[in-house]
Amino acid sequence: MRLVRLGAEPTQVGADIRAAISAWGTGCSVLGGVAAFGCRPPGSPRPLDAVIVLPRGVVVVLGLDLPAPALKVDAPLQTPWRVDGWPLVRTEGAVNPGLEGLESAAALARSLQSRGLEPLPVAAIVVVGPYAGQVTQPTTDLHRGVRVVSPNTTSILAAARELATYERPCPVAPAQRLLRVLDENCELGLTELADEGFPVSGAVDLATADTMLIPKYTDHPAAAAARRFAPRDKLIAVAATALVLLCGVIGMWLTLGKPAASPPPRTPPIQRADGVEFAQMVTARDASCAQHSFGDVQRWFEQRPCRSLTRAVFDTQVSGRSAAVSVVIVELPDQGAASELRKLADAAGTGGVTDLIAEGSGWPDGPDGFDDAAQAVQQNGNQVRIVQTVWRHRSSSPDDVGLRALAERGLRLTPQP
Template sequence: MRLVRLDAEPSAVGADVRAAVTAWGEGESVLGGVAVFGCAPLGAPRPLDAVLVLPRGVVVVLGADLGEPATKLEAPLRTPWTVDGWPLVRDGAANPGLEALESAAALARGLQARGVEPLPVAAVVAVGPYAAQVTQPTTDLHRGLRVLSPTTTSVLAAARELATYERTCPAAAAHRLLRALDGGIDLSAAELVAEGFADTGDDDLGTTETVLLPKVRAAPRRPLSRRRSVLGGAVAAVVLACAAVLVVLLTGGPEPAAPARAVRQVDGVGFVEHAARRGTDCVAVSSGDVQAWFAEHPCREVSRARFATRTDGRPVVVAVTSVDTGDERSAAELRELAQQPGTGQVGVPLTGNGAEFDDAARAVQQTGARVRVVRAVWGDGPSAPEDVALRTAVERGLRLPL
C-alpha cells in the first residue's frame, strides 16, 4: 500500500492506524491501494484520520480517543457507547459510529459531485489507546461499519471485509479519485497498477456482457403449387383481419404492457422509481414558510421523484426533490430555511398529501444553485427522524440521479 500524508491525524489513535497500515508495505502483496492520512473531505463532520483507496472499495477511518485503555467497549449505532459499563465521554459527537457513517456519505457525495466514478464507501472507527473487546450489533456490521482497536491484522481484516466491489477499479479512475481528495496527489498509472488497480483504459466501473446468438437455419419447405400457395395466403389474411377486428370490437384493443420501472443503484442498493414529475412552479408543490419564500423567489425548475427500496428486509419509501434556484445565494437561503424544523416542505412528496413524511428522516444538500431535499420513511410502520436505517437510506438518496 502506498502512503500519502496530507496533514497530521486529528486523533491520538490515528498514529496507531498509520503504523498498522505502514506495516503492510508497498505493492499489492498484502492488500494494495493508497492510504491518504489527514484528509478532510468536503461536507464531512470533521477531518478523517485516513482514507483507504483500495482496488475494490474506499474505506474512511475515523479515530475515537477513549482517554484510557478499556476492557470492553459496546459500540451500537442506535444508543450511546459504553466503556467498561460507563457512558463514553468525549469531545465532539456522542456516537462516533454515526459520525463515521456521515463522513463516508459526505465523501461519496463529494466524489460524485466531481464526476468521479464512485466505488462503495464504507467506514471504520479506530478506538484507542486500546480496547480488549469491542461489541457491535450485527445490523450495524451489515451497514458497512467496523469499530476496532487498530492493529496491523484488525485494520487489514476490516478492509478486506468492506472493500468487496465486484470489479477492480481501473488505474485511471483511481487517479481521478485521489486527485479529488487532494490536488497534490499525483501518482502515475504504473504506480497505481503496482498497487493492484486494473491496467486498462476502461474507466467505467460498471459491467457489460455481450451474448452472441448463433444463426438458426430454417427448415426446408415442401414445394407447393403457386396457385395453392396464393389461395392459402389470401384465406389466412382474411381470417387474421377478421379476428383482429373482432378483438378490437369486444375488448377495445389489446391491453398495453405495463412499462418497466427504472431501477437506480447506489452503493449496490437498488432504488425502484415509482413516480417522477418535473416543472417550474415551486409554489404549487411546496408548503409553509418554504412556499412563502418561493412566492418571492421563483425557481427555475423543480424535480420530484419517489423511490422504493428495502433495508433490513423492510420496505422504505424515499422522496427526492431537487430545486434549481438560479443562483448560489438563493440556494444558500433555501437550504438554511429547509434545514429548520417546522418551515414546511420543499416539494410535496409524490404520494398522498405528503403527511406520511412528517416523521421522516431527511437531509438537505446544496450544490451550486441547486438544493436537494431527501426524505425516507418506513413503508410498513411508524418512522422517526433519527432512525439510523432511514438516515442511511436518506444519505444514499442524496446520490440518486433525477
C-alpha cells in the same frame, strides 16, 4: 501502501490511525494502495481521518474519540451505540458514527459516479479510540459495508481486506483521476501506483478470461446441409408469418365492438438502501422553489432562486412498521448557496420545503402528512437533499431513533421520473 497527507487529522485517534496504516509499509506485499490522510471529499458530511484507495475498492476511515478507554463497544447501525453499557450520547450528526460512515461512503460514491470514474465499491471503517477491548456488530450490519474496529494495525488491515472486493483491479489512469477527486494536487506517477498494485493497463487477462461462450468456426457438414435447405426454410418462415397475420386479423374482427380492457395498475418503482425496500408513490419536478416552501426557507429562496426542485414520497416498512419518506432535492447555482441552504434547513424553526402530501398528492392508505417528522439534510456539491420520515399508523417524533436511521437511508434514494 503509499501515504499522502492532505491535512491535519480531525480526531485525536487519527494519529493512531495514521500510525497503524503506516506500519503496512510501501509496496503491495501487505495490501498496496494509497492512503490519503486528513481530507474532505466533495459532498462529505465531515472531514475524514483517511481515505484508503485500493486496487479493488475505496475505504473511508472515520475516527471516534471516546472520553476514556473502553472494554466493550456495542455498535449497531439501527440504534445508538453503547460504551461499557452506557449509551453513546451525540448532540449532532447521525444517530451513531456507523451511520455517519455509511453517509460519508455514499457521498464519495456519488461523487465518483457523477465523474464517470471506475465503479469501485466505497465502504467505511470507524476506528474507536483511544482503545476498545471488544467491539460487537450485528451480523446483518457486517454486510452493509461498515466495520467498527480498534486503532491497531491488525484490525484496520483485516477490515480493509474484507471490504475491498471489486471483481477487477482499478488501472493506474482511473486511480490517478480518483485521487484527484480527493485533492486536485494529489499527483502520483504511473510507476508509484504500479508499485502499489494498480495495473498499468485495463486490458483483460486472456489467460483467465472465460471463452466458453465464444464459438469456434468450422465448416461442418451439418452447416453445409443447412445452407442447402435455406431456401426451403425461408418459404416456411414466410408462410408462418402470413398465418400469424391472418389469425391477428380474425382476432380483431371477433373482438370488434367489445370494450377495451383497462390497463394494469402502475407498479411503483422500487429502490433499496441497506436492505430496505422503498416504493416511490408520487413525484414532482419544478423550476421554482419559493412557491413550494414556507417560513425562512421561502424568504431565502425569494432572494436566491434555485435551478430545479425534485420531490418524491416513498412508502416502506421497517421491522414490520409502515413508514413514509419524503425526499427533496434542490439544485442551486453554486456550492456556496447550497451550503447556506443546508445550514438553514437543518436549523429548527426555519421552515422548509413543502412535501407533496401537504400539496394534496397522497394515495389511499398513505400518510396524513409529515408533522413531527425526523429529518436529515445533506449537501453534495450544489445540491441539497432534505429527507423527512414519519410512521404511518402511529405517532412520530423528530427524536425517534428508528425514524432518524430511516432518514439517513433516505439520503441515498433518487426519485425516478
